[in-house]
Amino acid sequence: MALFQAEEYFERIRNTKIRMAQAGIDVLIVSDPANMNYLTGYDGWSFYVPQAVVISLDSEQPVWIGRGMDAAGASHTTFLNEEHIIGYPDDYVQSSVKHPMNFVAEQIKRRGWDNRAIGVEMDAYYFSARGFVELRQDLPRADFKDGNLLVSWVRINKSDAEIEYMKQAGKICERVMQTALDNLSPGVRECDAVAAVYQTQMAGTAEFGGDYPAIVPMMPTGEKTSAPHLTWTDEPYENEQAVNLELAACRHRYHAPLARTAYLGKNPSQQLTRLAEHTVDGLNLTLEAIKPGLLCEEVEMVWRRHIAKAGLEKESRIGYSMGLNYPPDWGEHTASLRPGDKTVLAPNMTFHMILGMWMDNYGFECSESFRVTEDGCETLADFPRKLFVIN
Amino acid sequence: MALFQAEEYFERIRNTKIRMAQAGIDVLIVSDPANMNYLTGYDGWSFYVPQAVVISLDSEQPVWIGRGMDAAGASHTTFLNEEHIIGYPDDYVQSSVKHPMNFVAEQIKRRGWDNRAIGVEMDAYYFSARGFVELRQDLPRADFKDGNLLVSWVRINKSDAEIEYMKQAGKICERVMQTALDNLSPGVRECDAVAAVYQTQMAGTAEFGGDYPAIVPMMPTGEKTSAPHLTWTDEPYENEQAVNLELAACRHRYHAPLARTAYLGKNPSQQLTRLAEHTVDGLNLTLEAIKPGLLCEEVEMVWRRHIAKAGLEKESRIGYSMGLNYPPDWGEHTASLRPGDKTVLAPNMTFHMILGMWMDNYGFECSESFRVTEDGCETLADFPRKLFVIN
The missing domain is CATH 3.90.230.10 (Creatinase/methionine aminopeptidase superfamily)
Structure with a gap:
């Protein structure tokens, strides 16, 4: 069960979407663990592998995407419905031939978001240079924007x-x-x-x-x-x-x-x-x-x-x-x-x-x-x- | 004083240079804190700001580049001479107009390394997407290569x-x-x-x-x-x-x-x-x-x-x-x-x-x-x- 009421998360998401719209961002890929927690409740020591919460202007709930074995932790700690919790297979982990951000890109395509303005947290901890390069290669139709600190600025006002x-x-x-x-x-x-x-x-x-x-x-x-x-x-x-x-x-x-x-x-x-x-x-x-x-x-x-x-x-x-x-x-x-x-x-x-x-x-x-x-x-x-x- | 004898660090550096040469990398920008420690002895909780150890095939000692206030910690924990410890001014920290990797790029130019094959740890923790973009913009003559895990593979053999x-x-x-x-x-x-x-x-x-x-x-x-x-x-x-x-x-x-x-x-x-x-x-x-x-x-x-x-x-x-x-x-x-x-x-x-x-x-x-x-x-x-x- 998430730490806060679902209504509180929805208000955070609304405030995030306002800033996204102002910044011309349709879809935001959130990798900062604090921002992931803030938007969904997710809390686990899993940020040593790539993971993300993806929030789209046209979607009510964000999508949590992480390592398959952490999906249970996401069910346990977030307010999200099960269909918004997506785990990637373990062969993406520390692989030399594929990267978890390839999986994230695939999920974005599947939702028809790949021709949108996509924000990424360019200077966040745990969003690597490689992760960015993989996303850009996999999503050639997207218009990438820097969404660094966008959610962090929402976080500045505490409930x-x-x-x-x-x-x-x-x-x-x-x-x-x-x-x-x-x-x-x-x-x-x-x-x-x-x-x-x-x-x-x-x-x-x-x-x-x-x-x-x-x-x-x-x-x-x-x-x-x-x-x-x-x-x-x-x-x-x-x-x-x-x-x-x-x-x-x-x-x-x-x-x-x-x-x-x-x-x-x-x-x-x-x-x-x-x-x-x-x-x-x-x-x-x-x-x-x-x-x-x-x-x-x-x-x-x-x-x-x-x-x-x-x-x-x-x-x-x-x-x-x-x-x-x-x-x-x-x-x-x-x-x-x-x-x-x-x-x-x-x-x-x-x-x-x-x-x-x-x-x-x-x-x-x-x-x-x-x-x-x-x-x-x-x-x-x-x-x-x-x-x-x-x- | 560094934890190990200087000779041990030099052996690690030699082994790193062998792998650099094999990978066609002339200059390696090391951001992984464990790799930074391994090559120089540097040990501090400062990896929440961008920092690097830069190692060049044609240079005996690596260069430590970090936040100015951490230069004393580098003197304290590394085997490096003072001239190989470079601190950046504090207005680079969490700035919206400049980035510590701009400073790193400047140091690379100053040493005439900016037309070389430069390796970066593309998937390392604490080397951000923004850091990579800044380096690439500032060093247009460099040939960037992925040096991810290069030092980590040297680390696998313990002394x-x-x-x-x-x-x-x-x-x-x-x-x-x-x-x-x-x-x-x-x-x-x-x-x-x-x-x-x-x-x-x-x-x-x-x-x-x-x-x-x-x-x-x-x-x-x-x-x-x-x-x-x-x-x-x-x-x-x-x-x-x-x-x-x-x-x-x-x-x-x-x-x-x-x-x-x-x-x-x-x-x-x-x-x-x-x-x-x-x-x-x-x-x-x-x-x-x-x-x-x-x-x-x-x-x-x-x-x-x-x-x-x-x-x-x-x-x-x-x-x-x-x-x-x-x-x-x-x-x-x-x-x-x-x-x-x-x-x-x-x-x-x-x-x-x-x-x-x-x-x-x-x-x-x-x-x-x-x-x-x-x-x-x-x-x-x-x-x-x-x-x-x-x-």
Whole structure:
């Protein structure tokens, strides 16, 4: 049974079709697993083989096309009728002579859609260059268009039902962050602290369990804090060191990320303490400024002005839309809190605002995941904003 | 510091160049994160943005090209000199007006490689259709060739140093499987059993910690066992039900997967018990037959003949080469244990042989990860092969 009511999926499909019509796309081949889930409910770890949800302006239900052995999973998790679930034979898998997108093309021909304007998600994860070439060869009469992020832009506005799962993820995330802090201590191996974090991510709360986040826990320390995407080692945490905690929780594929900074030891430098206070002030100030109608770039400007007073600036964006997702990223790749982004904030948009300030040899980061409300914003998790000194 | 000696990376590069020359490829753009790691040591959770290792026949060291903020991670984890680590500016990230592959193309031009035969991994994860189109537009003088799996076929032969990490993963995996069995009980929520498994995967042993496997733990029960890639829920395990355990451990990105079947309750059906015995006999028999010189299809034939005696057959392949990898798959997509696969087994090839037998309303699976030795094979983990009855 799908996670949401069928009516909710049909509304998502309607909103997608409006954007398709605007973009001159008759048939959209959706390969991004988050977009596939969004339109049908499909949820499975099967995106390591090519698969798609195909949505046509003239058809009420989308068609799920995937590996034959995953059709049962599609029946189990989507709202689709059985005739809209099509599995391809297993000899398409990792074959040197044929490709699953040949099968998808065949299904499109069979429905008489092959002379239409066909959208594909050109930059989506799991839609390969080969897949595109095969589709183009098999569908010579089609007019291919880039439908990248088309569904993702529909996803930016969450329903109340989606928000409910994100709040549950926020509740789990409070426990995840507390677990990390409880397990940080000089001499503890990084892998053991990460293990405790994973345990809490999946166990969730007594009321609701957790799902796997789209990004692994990041808990770097020492010189690794300057290399943001290195994962953990067997090395023990050391005394008088800062640790960056970039964590998240996930509930039914909906995320609540949260970042904090901890300091192991008694003597955080005055520089670090001051940077922490200044960053947290900026986070509070920026959250307070958020309300519907504001542009994304205006949110960033609040922060930018605040840190300019201390003679600081931050090059990269300070946040991004997020929610439903799969590895390798929980971000939606749509709106960003950065200069030039004219996206207008509206109720039930959800962002991760992450303020990471990196100096030459020290740094501090603090983040919140929040929902835009009718007159402001609310965070998904409730967790103190400060430098955590652990000694 | 890179995980292996520089000499080992140079040997991998030499073997890659031999295959490049055979395929008529002068310059290979490697986007598969496992292949990038294999050739340079690069290890980071940064594959959610486009990145590449570019290897040219006329150049000793490959060039790592990635997001600017990940260049420090490349310095930290690769054997490359600083001048072979090139970061692109952050305004290439998720931009609507330019793409990181434009930057890669520029680097190729700058080196005078743009009139060469350029290989790209057409079906690799994380090399998008858009990335390919951008490269082709920016490099009109290049002769593009498909270099898909070229490096992966080099990876199939593991070094002794790689085998050492896979054996460590095997040791961790024994604990992972035992943890799963210890936590399976009627009334326990699926998410809690999975949480315990994750904890053990990362904590590893006292001697060596664990890394995140490329696939999440699969522990389905009841009707979900017929939908192989659905992940866990909050539902409690029930009495008198079978549970499929498809687990793994990972050490420095090297995997050891392992599958077993457990039965919760006192009364597994005679059918199930018989199927388990027959499958385990077949697994033992097939492992005993393995030796260098055998073809992959001959290994499968041993199994096929065994189950035919019981009037059974199995449609899908019974195993595949695996080792170093990243989400979403630990399989290497090269050799498979299946009819028609003429790959000749050689010492230090490593496979996951997984025998899943699915009847209408019951099933059993059992697997081993193994290394081909000088005169046979050895499994990476040492764990009983049987139906585990938990009551």
